[in-house]
Amino acid sequence: MLSWIIKNQLAEVLIGRANAQSFMPTQASEIAKSVDSLYSFLLIISLIACVIVIGGMIYFAYKYRRRSANDKTAYISHDTRLEILWSVIPLVIFLFVFAWGWIIYHDMRTMPKEALEIQVIGRQWAWVAEYKNGVQSNVLVVPVKRDIRLVLSSPDVIHSFYVPSFRIKQDVVPGRYTSLWFRAEVMGEFHVFCAEFCGTSHSGMITKLRVVSQTDFDKWLIEEADSSLLPPVEYGKKLFTTKTCASCHFEDQPGVKIGPTMKGLFGLENHEMVDGTTVTADENYLRESILASQAKVVKGFGPRSAMPAFQGQLSEKELSAIIEYIKSIK
Amino acid sequence: MSTSRVIDGVNVQSHYRDVDHQFSSAKQGIWLFMVTEILMFGGLFVAYALYHMMYPEMFAEGARFLDWRLGFVNTLVLIFSSLTMALGIYYCQLNQTKKAAIALAVTVVCAGIFMVIKYFEYTHKFHMGIFPGAMLNMEQLNNYLAAAGEPLVKSPNLGLYFGFYFCMSGLHGLHVMIGMGLITWLFIKTLRGHFKPNYYTPVEGVGIFWHIVDLIWIFLFPLLYLVG
Amino acid sequence: MAHAGHDVDYIHAEKGLKSWLLTLDHKRIGILYFVTVMFFFLCGGIAALLLRGELFSYNAQANVGEILKNGDIYNQVMTYHGAIMVFMVIIPGIPAILGNFFLPLMIGAKDVAFPKLNLLSWYCLMAGAALAILTMFTGRVDTGWTFYTPYSIQTGTAVSMMVVAAFIMGMSSILTGLNFIVTVHKLRAPGMTMHRMPLFVWALYSTAIIQVLATPVLAITLLLLMMERVLGVGIFDPKLGGDPVLFQHFFWFYSHPAVYIMILPAMGIISELITTYSKKVIFGYTAIAYSSLGIAAVSFFVWGHHMYVSGQSELAGTVFSFLTMLVGVPTAIKMFNWVATMYKGSIEFRSPMLYAMGFLFLFAIGGVTGIMLATLAVDVHFHDTYFVVAHFHYVMVGGTLMAIMGGFFHWFPKMFGKMYNEAGARWSFVFIFVGFNVTFFPQFILGGMGMPRRYFDYIAAYQPLNRISTVGSWLILTGFLIGLYVIIQGLRKGAKAPPNPWGSTTLEWQTASPPIVHNFDHEPVVTAGPYEYK
Structure with missing residues (x-):
């Protein structure tokens, strides 16, 4: 075991992948740069503090090591000047750091006017961005060099919207709106994580934030807006991700046990339920399972289903499209 | 390790110097415990204050379903029981066992009256369809109000107020019942002549507990019944 | 009991299991805690190893390198690791084991003020622990030890039972604290003024104050959470206009001071170890003693620093950041005073001193990263990432656990009347210290890179550092096994x-x-301060 680790992993760690991503993620905004400069300052100060404390300790430990059992030690009970010194100096540094952090935090929390507003909904376990023209998307696409304001909400539990490359994070709290803003300075794709524990697939609640040019962004918005004109199967496939079905029902990863796979489901006879009954997976079964997920729970996923009920959340057209798509997964 | 010895007819554990030392230590312990009780209710009061600020109309509406007269009677009953509890301690100090026992018995009876009134208040609420939080049956309540010719419920989240009402008065009621048990136990011990002028620590301790329970009610009554 | 002679030691005074389970002797109760807390530590440790094992490889979604079957099981193991280590190991750890045993001895008392309450407190911990373990068979809990609403209201697991368990264990903590406060106030030996008390006693005293003042708020919070689940009272439920963030305020109002319940006694132990093995009077006794009280006082006003990104107002975040900086000062004072105590001493590298120096090393890192996390803008990035995980392990494990180990070896001869193998104890230190750094230092970097905590799976870029971290956890295991041996x-x-x-x-x-049994032949009379090395 150990030799295997050393051979295969340690080498990889030391020379290979450790370089794949450096110490901190890409600085994709001005805020990220200012956070990093404060962080560098903190690192240097901390290093100095550690050198004083740990270095002092090691130096004293060596210099005053016990030489004989009858060593005489100095009787130094206190030194008021010294003690005031090492109370006041840290205090001054701490307050300086506090003020610096506050200034940047204030910038983070002050929403710019004239920003492009996007609604972002965090739900178990996917992110959905809703644009002003009605486009819904799992991947967040934003134009570069433009203030973006995200209005965050959650229908179920607390999530947290986190983009490491922008150094921003905001909890998404059910029952209220929270918001955050950023201005991407570089184009590219960045990770979006959920940082607040939200259940089974918390660690799967990852998506991409794609920063593109203004022209590409406008083009993308128009293309996406037309998606309801797509053929039902295509439209259903899209809905399957934006309505977060895809975060639990995988097509091709049978090992994952969040929700049953849709692969080859349609038309299945003797489909076994948790209470021992069997059903035939026809359109009506799919319809019922989507709208009222607790009605029939598949064996191995019970006793209660983890799936939210979609009653009242889907139009008839959307529902049919999703069912058409499920029928197409063979 | 504590063993005990007898000083002036009182068992004194070996780590205490004398009867007074043991008594004052016990009393300090009880006061510390009372601090924890007050802080525990304090959490509820803070939450109450916050939500009262957020939803003043809803809280006012909730208070109209409570009968302040019943609450007032209960307040008087508890204040009176505090007095009899204090008398119980006083008579223990004077070694008047019989009077002490009577005072304690009256205290238990008062606590009983308090709980009976609470019982009627609760069952009346249930009858109207008023349950805590999400369990509040708005339809039943509105039907009841319509039948009685009273205005219907305006706040859709009225259940939150009753969440507070049942949690706060329920936790307090639980304390009253624990107090009843403790005082009954004191009553029996008093009858058996267990306490003397230099040993009445349990009576003193339960007394402090009982006063705190009363005190909490004196805050609960205006907050729940009168503020609106 | 009355037959126990004056010269018999407390271990041999009585025989049989019953004499232990019904004992009122603070020393025996300390041993009871020792045995049970060791057992809980083992449980929490196994959970930790499972978590690290799972995180050895990414792409658990595709069943690669899988140890725990799925996200749900990972979340449950993560919850039990946290809940066991916090409520059943670190909080009772020092006060209930070493505090119980040594507080009366150090102030020259025959026992704690309320011996029966002391035993009751142990039974409370047992009852709570039994309930907590029972939840493993009645649906388990997957909320994390923080029980954040509304997830904890909605999840279908045994949260209510776990909450009751934590409530009962909180009771245990309150009783211990209450007992210690009265003991310190009332039972000091003649001449033992407050300013002649050893610093461990000062630390326990400050801890006890926090235990008594903060735990009731946890109690009501947990009760409300249970009411929320059972009756749906709506106070934390957004559907009725309740506020889930209020739960976080309440929870951290307890749990931040609780952090100091965990670390203050550890600091007390370090003061004892450094003077003893430097053979020198402590530097700045008064400053250390009062900084404990200072930390206890300020600890009640900093809870909001756990919530910079929770949606609380900017003003609240700012105030809490400012106050948090203030807590840094008394902590810094202690660090400098300990190092200054070593100056011109006669330092003996026995294993307890090694642990104390390990504490200084790790706590320095834990402390400076704490300042980073207290800084508003920086915390926005680090919040809920592995940076936080690394930070609090440096403080809780690098701090508290190192102090427990050091204190335990220091007082082992006193507790059991036997010497231990010094070389073995040193090896256990080396493995724990090195393993600890290998495990947790990479997690600072992972946090900087943005890896969120409580992740069952992660992206490819995080794998190398996670592997180092997992290997480190095996070194820690080795260290503790040597220690156990x-x-x-x-x-x-x-x-x-x-x-x-x-x-x-x-x-x-x-x-x-x-x-x-009665601690001292004759009641000691104290005429000088605690550390008069001449």
């Missing part, structure tokens, strides 16, 4: 310990090893 071997075959093997000056060393 040293303890068992010492108990079985250790040479008889003299009353004061380290030449220490505090009162507990002035009686026999192990102490007699």
